Amino acid sequence: MQPFRKHSGKAVPLDKVNVDTDQIIPKQFLKRIERSGFGEFLFYDWRFSERGEKVGDFVLHEPRHAKASILVAGKNFGCGSSREHAVWALADFGFRVVIAPSFADIFANNSLKNGLLTVRLNEDQVAEITRRAKEIENYELTVDLETMRVDDKHGFEAAFLMDEFSRHCLLHGLDDIGQTLVHEAEITAYEAKHPVSAEMETILGR
């Protein structure tokens, strides 16, 4: 996983609450068996008409927001389906950070596994960033995971919280399977005490 330390980039205001993963990546794109190439389908039904034409006034299509790498959204971002494809699509499109007042649990977990930083700020702070991103041309934010701060060049500054272990994994881009396997002896001991049931032992023969 790509480590995350500090990132500066253009912020784009989505300005919607309860953005569900069906919107982030609609189901018709979940049949692919690869992990890459989902960016072009990000927010597909909002970005493109039924005939595949660009929806010009969708915020990600505004030229001033081109190449944005920080997405600013309303509360409960990423709710609904567990599809990690949503995170793959955001990352593949070029996002490194999503800022919102709250995130759905599974989405936040999935983000963590892919080096996409989810930053929780309060409603007022998110509203302020949203306002600035709409009004200021080429509005940029800097998100620093080491100091756990978000700021811009216009006097906005905010601290955010993240649990220490998640932060540690992100800062170092740690492979979490490797970390779990450090506990091989404990896993084996647990399994010795809790064997597969006699009935499940027969499942392959069915």
Add this chain to the structure above:
Amino acid sequence: MGETKGMVGRILPVPSSQTPPRTLFEKIWDAHIVAAPEGQSALLYIDLHLVHEVTSPQAFDGLRASRREVRQPLRTVATVDHNIPTSPRGLPITDPIAARQIGALQKNCREFGVPLFDMDSADQGIVHVIGPELGITLPGMTIVCGDSHTSTHGAFGSLAFGIGTSEVEHVLATQCLPQKKPQTMLIQVRGKLAEGVTAKDLALGIIGEIGTDGATGHVIEYAGDAVRGLSMDGRMTLCNMSIEAGARAGLIAPDETTFAYSCGRRFAPKGKAWDEAVKYWRTLSSDPGAKFDKVVEIDAAALAPFVTWGTNPGMVAAITARVPEIKSFAHMHDRRAAEQALAYMGLDPGMPIKAIAVDRVFIGSCTNSRIEDLRAAARVVKGQHVNPKVRAMVVPGSQAIKRAAEKEGLHRIFLDAGFEWRESGCSMCLGMNPDILQPGERCASTSNRNFEGRQGRGGRTHLVSPMMAAAAAIAGHFTDIRDWQFQH
């Protein structure tokens, strides 16, 4: 605390006066901790990993890339459900990308030795339907699946939650997951549900009350008389919808209803092992005095049959109510969200819910495709005919449910009334297969999500119970099931 060994391999805690009272969640959590490294998340053992075609191919690829095996193939159970057609089995899959994804799962299961209930299996079905049905899902377990509706299995008093594909790979490789300990929420449902008010209405009522993020970061335990009074099928419906309130999982303490359901199922323990298991399962309830981080009280008697009017499951109204006025929302964000939702749904504020006409009806999904759901819908439909303007379909949750329903003659009732009777799968709940809504079509659906485009781009979904969906199919619009004239 002393310990004795249970026949199904779980350690039986011997209560002592020093043990502080624990919630059901804490008991299951504590029993599955493999390691609790300082400054890190606890490492939780996963008893059962359910796998389907959509969220697993990249995980198996990950295993191959790092030369890892599936650690516990017999704790891993796969089926195909999300993108398979519900047309008669044996016909070719016309969508080549779906066929490739199904092919990938077949190959992965063969290569890694994972049991698969495939397309042609008599046990195929929606992953959250077949787990309980086959006795693979049992009380006290930790269960994960790359699907948010894994919360369904909490109905058995199991800690069951949805995970992403990276975590699927993690569990395949290690049979463990590092997990931050969630908070706990008790939802106490007092009183009794009225006739015609079902587990689905209870779930929608709760989400309407606490919101789609009301339980984020929490594991819900559902308790109270109304919950105890639910059958296992009803409990599964309720726990299934926990994720729609943002919860990590939903739980109901196992009781006689649970044991009676699981007893004798194919992969449930038998004989002495069963007795030992039940003895352990009886310890799985929240101790008196156990502390929850949040408590919500719901009055069952105040609930009505519900219909969602918007684009998330929290946007819900009683059948007797009207589509809300925009000004009734206090917060600016909610007003705008309601405005956008009504524009998408093609509804006017203030319109009576009963005046909403439907084009399609879908009875199915991991929320409401079990035998009792089909019986309830068939009772409404019996002797009636689907409104000529409506296309209606029933998609049983599994092949076993389909067979059971056919044995009872339920399929006859549906077919005679003009419903389509399909093969099992997720179908129109998420429209990954050919069962989708056309733009602008309005559907009464027994599924779990009314998100924009969920059932097909431009499609408009209203979530309801199976009885309410069946009644809408006959009437051509939503109608209060409590006033229904049953024909028998």
